[in-house]
Amino acid sequence: MNTSIAFIGGGNMARSLIGGLIAQGRPPASIRVAEPVPPLREALQRDFGVAVFEHAEEAVTGADTWVFAVKPQVMRPVCEGLASAAQSGKPLVISIAAGITATQLERWLGGRLPVVRTMPNTPALLGAGVTGLFATAAVDAAGKQLTETLLSAAGKTVWIADEAQMDAVTAVSGSGPAYVFLLAEAMIHAGVQEGLSEPAARTLALQTVLGAARMLTESNVDAAELRRRVTSPNGTTQAAIETFEAGGFRSLVDEAIHAARVRGVELSAAND
């Protein structure tokens, strides 16, 4: 049985996923990567021992799983160039490109293919990401398992049943790291306003974000309860939380995530 995986695009995300597969014990010779940029291609071969190719058509030869890891803007011509190979090989297609729908991918590749569309986020590059996954009806249990194994190198995975929810995934976790970065920026700024040096405010704010994120993910206690536990009656935290609530913090977050989802729908439509 042939179980080669072809990566079309050998950039940052592909590199993370390939590193994860090798760490999980997959033989490097079963990974084939198309990457047009010579230094990137050579580095992948040197670092992981995978088979590398300049052109996508060479990399997909004989591979029964194809992972598309190119920028969304070039996805259509790249898929169309591989349509005849896809129709003869009928691979499992996995895409990590933001905003490109499973229907678009399937159509650009000539139709009637199992497709998994995934939406990772930037912490994936540290193995601390989260990826939303959507499989079309043609994907079998083994295809889903393979996709989960692949994306687990990037962090956690969440299956969604309805592809329309992918824009909400993008709005929560895809764009989400930037919301936390904004909060960190604002906390540093406020610390300086309250008299701290910039380096002191930065260390205090950044380590607080890290520590809070670890408590959220490692303690099995939900966010509201963790917040209640550190909010003593009439204390300093309560003063801050009441100020956030009075300023409409929750509805502002709702509006921001809604705006991101609406923009995701518009951008997907523009790809057609």
Ligand SMILES: NC(=O)c1ccc[n+]([C@@H]2O[C@H](COP(=O)([O-])OP(=O)(O)OC[C@H]3O[C@@H](n4cnc5c(N)ncnc54)[C@H](OP(=O)(O)O)[C@@H]3O)[C@@H](O)[C@H]2O)c1
């Ligand atoms: N980085 C993230 O954190 C992240 C998070 C979520 C989703 N994603 C998605 O992941 C995808 C890849 O992102 P990335 O950050 O890995 O991008 P990247 O570093 O730019 O990697 C893409 C690579 O594919 C190459 N490429 C372009 N056309 C090709 C072709 N015809 N055949 C083979 N390779 C080709 C590009 O070469 P050139 O530079 O010459 O074009 C580039 O080296 C994107 O669709 C993005 O939406 C990334």
